[in-house]
Amino acid sequence: MTGWIRRRPPVSVGNDKAAYVEAMFDAIARRYDLMNRLMTGGLDVASRSVTVDTVYPELVQTAVDIGCGTGDLAFALAKRAPRARILGIDFSARMLEHAAIKRVSGFPSDQVRFLRGDGMRLPVADDSTDAVVSAWVLRNVADVSQVFSEAFRILRPGGRVAFLELTPVRSRWFRPLFRLYFHGVVPILGRWLSGQGQAYQYLPESVDRFPDAETLGEILREAGFPDVSVRRLAFGTLALHTATKPDRSVGKSSHSDAQGSRPVIGNGTPARGLGVEGGPLTLRWPVDGASWNSSVAQLDAPHALQSWEWGEFRRQAGWVPTRVLFERGGRPVAAVSFLRRATPVPGWGVGYVPKGPIVDSRADDVWPEVLAHVARIAKDTRCIFVKIDPDIEASRSDVRRTMREVGFKPSRQQVQYPSTMIVDTDGPDDVLLSRMKATWRRYIRKAERDGVTVRLSAGTGDVTRFMDIYRETAKRDGFIVRPDSYYAKGLGFLRPSGRASLWLAERDGELLAGAVVLSHGSRAWYLWGATSQLGLETHAMYRLQWEAIRSSRDSGCTAYDMWGAPDIMGDETDPLKGVAYFKAGFGARHVNWVGALDYVVNPALNSLWLEAVPRAFSILRKIRGERTGHAVVVPG
Numbered sequence: 001m002t003g004w005i006r007r008r009p010p011v012s013v014g015n016d017k018a019a020y021v022e023a024m025f026d027a028i029a030r031r032y033d034l035m036n037r038l039m040t041g042g043l044d045v046a047s048r049s050v051t052v053d054t055v056y057p058e059l060v061q062t063a064v065d066i067g068c069g070t071g072d073l074a075f076a077l078a079k080r081a082p083r084a085r086i087l088g089i090d091f092s093a094r095m096l097e098h099a100a101i102k103r104v105s106g107f108p109s110d111q112v113r114f115l116r117g118d119g120m121r122l123p124v125a126d127d128s129t130d131a132v133v134s135a136w137v138l139r140n141v142a143d144v145s146q147v148f149s150e151a152f153r154i155l156r157p158g159g160r161v162a163f164l165e166l167t168p169v170r171s172r173w174f175r176p177l178f179r180l181y182f183h184g185v186v187p188i189l190g191r192w193l194s195g196q197g198q199a200y201q202y203l204p205e206s207v208d209r210f211p212d213a214e215t216l217g218e219i220l221r222e223a224g225f226p227d228v229s230v231r232r233l234a235f236g237t238l239a240l241h242t243a244t245k246p247d248r249s250v251g252k253s254s255h256s257d258a259q260g261s262r263p264v265i266g267n268g269t270p271a272r273g274l275g276v277e278g279g280p281l282t283l284r285w286p287v288d289g290a291s292w293n294s295s296v297a298q299l300d301a302p303h304a305l306q307s308w309e310w311g312e313f314r315r316q317a318g319w320v321p322t323r324v325l326f327e328r329g330g331r332p333v334a335a336v337s338f339l340r341r342a343t344p345v346p347g348w349g350v351g352y353v354p355k356g357p358i359v360d361s362r363a364d365d366v367w368p369e370v371l372a373h374v375a376r377i378a379k380d381t382r383c384i385f386v387k388i389d390p391d392i393e394a395s396r397s398d399v400r401r402t403m404r405e406v407g408f409k410p411s412r413q414q415v416q417y418p419s420t421m422i423v424d425t426d427g428p429d430d431v432l433l434s435r436m437k438a439t440w441r442r443y444i445r446k447a448e449r450d451g452v453t454v455r456l457s458a459g460t461g462d463v464t465r466f467m468d469i470y471r472e473t474a475k476r477d478g479f480i481v482r483p484d485s486y487y488a489k490g491l492g493f494l495r496p497s498g499r500a501s502l503w504l505a506e507r508d509g510e511l512l513a514g515a516v517v518l519s520h521g522s523r524a525w526y527l528w529g530a531t532s533q534l535g536l537e538t539h540a541m542y543r544l545q546w547e548a549i550r551s552s553r554d555s556g557c558t559a560y561d562m563w564g565a566p567d568i569m570g571d572e573t574d575p576l577k578g579v580a581y582f583k584a585g586f587g588a589r590h591v592n593w594v595g596a597l598d599y600v601v602n603p604a605l606n607s608l609w610l611e612a613v614p615r616a617f618s619i620l621r622k623i624r625g626e627r628t629g630h631a632v633v634v635p636g
C-alpha cells in the first residue's frame with residue numbers, strides 16, 4: 001500500500017493556486033461537512049471547540065473567520081460568544097451558500113454574516129476586531145505571511161488570533177500509520193463520497209508541502225505577534241497557533257508576572273467592547289504592593305482578603321497570586337487578586353478569588369469584563385476551576401444573571417460563610433450604643449467595672465498567649481484549629497502594614513479574650529476570636545468587641561463585619577444560631593451574600609475534585625478526631 005501511495009502522480013494546481021483551490025472547494029462543498037466528520041472521526045468538532053476557547057469568547061464583541069467554509073467555526077464561536085458579531089469570509093461561493101443555509105436554521109443574520117472575499121485582502125477596517133480565527137485554510141493560500149499580516153492589521157490591541165491547521169506528524173510510530181491512512185484511505189473515501197478524489201489527494205499532499213508547526217510559528221511572529229503559542233491536537237495531526245496583538249504603548253515584548261504566573265493581558269491593554277464615559281476600561285498588570293493596596297482601598301467595598309498582604313500570606317501555603325486592576329479614566333473601578341495552587345494532577349491547579357472580584361458599585365457595567373477576565377486567567381493557568389465569592393448581596397439579581405451568562409455557577413463547596421452580620425459604624429459612641437441590646441451595654445459596663453482592660457498587642461509573645469486560649473475555645477466549642485504556624489505567619493504578614501490587629505482583653509495580667517481584626521479601606525472584619533472560661537464569666541469579649549468597633553470607626557471604617565451568620569436568622573437548627581445571637585446584640589444587621597460560584601475549565605477533573613477531595617478530608621478528620629464547627633470563624 002505504501003509503495004502504491006508513493007507512485008501516484010502529485011496533483012498539479014497550475015500557476016494560479018487561488019483559482020484551483022476555489023474550484024476545488026466549490027466542487028466538494030455539498031459533501032464537505034460529512035467528509036470532515038467521517039475523515040476525522042469527529043475530532044474536527046472537538047478541535048474547533050478548543051480553537052474557540054483560545055480567543056476567550058466571553059470577551060469577544062467582534063470576530064472574523066478567515067476561510068470560513070460552511071461556517072462551522074464561526075457558528076462554534078457564536079454559541080460561546082452570544083453577544084459577538086462574527087463575519088465569515090471565504091472565496092468559494094458554493095461553500096458560503098451552505099454556510100448561509102445553516103445560519104438560517106440556527107443563528108440570526110445580525111450575529112453571523114458571510115461575505116465572499118480574500119484572506120490576503122480582508123475587507124475589514126484596521127484595529128476593528130477582537131478575534132481572528134481560521135481552520136484548515138492556511139495550506140490553501142498563496143502567501144501565508146500576507147494572511148498573518150492582514151490578521152494583525154484588523155485586530156485591536158489585545159485581540160487574539162487562532163489558526164488551526166493540519167501539520168506533519170512528528171511521532172515516529174504514528175507517522176507511518178497516519179500516512180497510510182491519510183494518503184491511501186482518505187482519497188478513496190473522498191472519491192466515494194464526493195466524487196472528487198483529486199481534491200482529497202491534494203489534501204495530504206498540501207500538508208506534505210506545508211511548513212511545520214514551528215516554522216509557521218516563526219512566520220506568525222514576523223507578522224508582529226510576539227507571544228505565539230503552538231499546541232498540537234488530534235494525536236499531533238493538527239497544530240493550533242494562538243497569539244495576542246500587543247498594545248502599542250507596551251511594544252512587542254511579552255511581560256512576565258513578577259509572581260510567577262504567565263502573562264494574561266499586557267500592562268495597560270484596553271479591555272474590548274466597552275465604550276464608556278471618561279475613556280476606555282484598561283487593565284493594569286503587574287502592580288506593586290503599595291499601588292495595589294491604595295487602588296483597592298479606593299473602591300467602595302474593598303476586602304482585606306483581596307489585599308496585597310493576604311495574597312503574600314497565602315503564597316506561603318503554595319497559592320500563587322496574580323493581581324489585575326481595572327481602571328477607567330485613571331481611577332480604579334475593579335480589582336482581582338487571583339490565587340492559584342497546584343494539585344496532584346500534573347499541570348493542573350485550582351483557582352480562588354477570595355471575597356472577590358471587587359467591583360465598585362459606581363461601575364457595575366464592568367462586571368461582564370471582570371468576570372470574563374477571571375475565567376481567562378483560569379484557562380491560561382490551567383485551573384480545573386476557579387471559585388469566586390464576592391461580597392455582593394444575594395438580592396443583586398442583575399449581577400447574579402451576569403455571572404450565569406459568563407459561565408459561573410453556584411458552587412457545591414463554600415469557603416467563606418455566605419451570610420454575615422455587619423455593624424454600621426457611622427456614628428458617635430452614644431449612637432452605636434443605642435443600637436445595641438440593653439444587656440450588651442450592661443455587660444460592657446460591668447466588664448469595665450470588674451477590671452477588664454483592652455489593649456492592642458504589639459509584640460510576638462502575645463500571639464502565643466492568644467493561641468493558648470484559642471485552642472481552649474476550639475476544644476470547648478468543637479471547631480478545628482490549624483497549626484500555630486498558620487496564625488503566626490498570618491499575623492506576621494498582616495500586622496506590620498496595619499492590615500491586621502490583635503486585640504487582647506485582660507484582668508490582672510491574665511488573658512481573658514483575644515480577637516484578630518482586619519481592616520482595608522472603609523471596612524473592618526472580625527477574623528479570629530477566642531475566650532477563656534474566666535473570660536466568659538467576666539464578659540471580656542463584649543468589652544473587647546466594643547473597643548474594636550470604636551477603633552475601627554475612628555480609623556475611618558464605616559462597617560465592622562463580624563463574619564459569619566446563619567443563612568436564615570431564627571433557624572434553630574443552624575449551628576451558628578448562638579454566634580448570630582451574640583453578634584446581633586451589638587446592633588449588627590444580617591446580610592446574605594451570593595455565596596461561592598465556580599467557573600469550570602475541566603469538567604472531568606472538577607467532578608473528581610468534588611467527590612474525592614471532600615471524602616479525603618472527611619476521612620482525615622475522623623482519623624484526627626476532629627469535627628468542624630462555627631463558633632469562631634476561620635476563613636480561607
